[in-house]
Each structure stands twice: as C-alpha cells, then as structure tokens.
Amino acid sequence: ETGVTQTPRHLVMGMTNKKSLKCEQHLGHNAMYWYKQSAKKPLELMFVYSLEERVENNSVPSRFSPECPNSSHLFLHLHTLQPEDSALYLCASSQQPYQETQYFGPGTRLLVL
Amino acid sequence: KQEVTQIPAALSVPEGENLVLNCSFTDSAIYNLQWFRQDPGKGLTSLLLIQSSQREQTSGRLNASLDKSSGRSTLYIAASQPGDSATYLCAVKSNAGNNRKLIWGLGTSLAVNP
Numbered sequence: 368e369t370g371v372t373q374t375p376r377h378l379v380m381g382m383t384n385k386k387s388l389k390c391e392q393h394l395g396h397n398a399m400y401w402y403k404q405s406a407k408k409p410l411e412l413m414f415v416y417s418l419e420e421r422v423e424n425n426s427v428p429s430r431f432s433p434e435c436p437n438s439s440h441l442f443l444h445l446h447t448l449q450p451e452d453s454a455l456y457l458c459a460s461s462q463q464p465y466q467e468t469q470y471f472g473p474g475t476r477l478l479v480l
Numbered sequence: 481k482q483e484v485t486q487i488p489a490a491l492s493v494p495e496g497e498n499l500v501l502n503c504s505f506t507d508s509a510i511y512n513l514q515w516f517r518q519d520p521g522k523g524l525t526s527l528l529l530i531q532s533s534q535r536e537q538t539s540g541r542l543n544a545s546l547d548k549s550s551g552r553s554t555l556y557i558a559a560s561q562p563g564d565s566a567t568y569l570c571a572v573k574s575n576a577g578n579n580r581k582l583i584w585g586l587g588t589s590l591a592v593n594p
Contacts, residue, residue: 407586408586409484409585410569412582457524465580467514467526467582469524469526471524472523473521473522
C-alpha cells in the first residue's frame with residue numbers, strides 16, 4: 368500500500384454531470400499532485416499543491432476544478448466534461464513540491480460518455 | 481523542449497530471460513532520471529533514481545544505467561519472472577531554468593510468460 372488512496376476507482380459520467388474525485392494521503396507529505404494519463408500520451412501534470420496552496424496549473428481547462436482543503440486531502444471537481452477527458456487520473460504526494468520521490472495512488476479510471 | 485522516448489512499446493518474453501528496456505531523451509541537461517513500474521489498476525511505483533552525476537543504480541535484479549552524453553538510459557532486468565509483468569515508465573527531470581516537472585515517456589509494456 369502506497370499510503371495514497373483515491374476514490375472512486377472507476378467513474379462513468381455524462382457530459383452534463385458534475386462529479387468529484389477524491390485523494391487522501393496518509394504520509395504526512397506537504398505536496399500533492401493531479402496527473403492525467405491518456406492512452407498514447409505521456410503523463411500530464413495538471414495541478415500541484417503545496418500546503419494547500421496551488422503552485423502550478425498547467426493550462427488545464429476550467430471544467431476541471433481542484434480543491435485542497437488541507438495537506439492530506441485533494442479533490443478534483445469535474446463538470447461538463449468532454450469524451451476526450453476520458454483517462455486515468457492519478458493523484459500523488461511528496462514531502463516537498465516537485466520532489467522526484469512521489470507516491471502515487473491507484474488512480475480513478477474516468478469514462479465520459 | 482525535452483522529449484522522452486521508450487523502446488520497445490511492448491515486449492513479451494519467456495520466464496528466466498534477461499532483458500533490457502530503453503529510454504532516450506533529447507536534452508542531455510538533466511538533473512536526474514527515474515524508472516517507475518505501473519501495474520494494471522494500480523499507481524506508479526518508483527524503482528530506481530539515477531542522479532546526473534551517477535552512471536548506474538541497482539536494486540535486486542534491476543540495474544539502471546545512465547549515459548547523459550548520448551541521452552540514453554537502460555533498465556536491465558535479470559532472470560525475469562511473471563511478477564515482473566507491468567508497464568515500465570521512464571521520467572527525467574531537466575536541469576534547465578525553472579523547469580521542475582518530470583518529463584515522462586510512454587512506457588514499455590512487459591509481459592513475462594511462465
């Protein structure tokens with residue numbers, strides 16, 4: 368067990384739905400990340416949070432809205448998604464931002480219909 | 481712009497074989513390079529981290545080498561086992577400017593057959 372949990376593990380949603388992905392880390396880390404993993408594409412870093420403050424937003428569409436209420440929890444709120452947003456969404460944490468030693472959760476497999 | 485390429489995209493071998501996975505990067509100004517393993521339905525696990533000043537790192541049956549000048553790294557797996565079946569990802573951290581992100585390859589999907 369990596370110490371990073373994600374729920375739900377699988378999600379199917381329509382383009383008009385609103386849903387949220389949740390990530391929790393039990394490692395006492397200060398930094399948390401959202402990544403998108405699509406078929407045939409490298410991992411894409413979406414957001415980085417350091418002590419609940421967003422430090423990076425990689426030109427992610429506004430239909431993805433992150434929230435970090437405390438250093439152990441990270442959410443990704445989804446609304447009016449497109450089919451091309453279907454992917455595996457991975458959460459990770461590290462002791463400090465941008466450290467190489469990142470611990471990943473198992474991911475949420477998202478399908479947008 | 482740094483780009484990371486992994487060859488082959490997929491590999492299937494019989495149990496017991498020694499094998500080599502390749503990773504190449506276009507900009508040799510890297511801070512470090514890391515190999516990860518990803519199992520289906522699970523997240524990524526870091527296997528080996530090589531700093532730019534190092535030539536190789538070893539962990540059990542795994543050995544990773546780094547040749548910065550040629551922009552290449554290899555992951556050597558000795559005496560492969562079915563439990564080694566997974567996708568192996570390579571990621572580099574650039575040494576240039578304020579770029580702090582990891583740049584990822586697409587991975588090599590490995591199947592070790594009993």
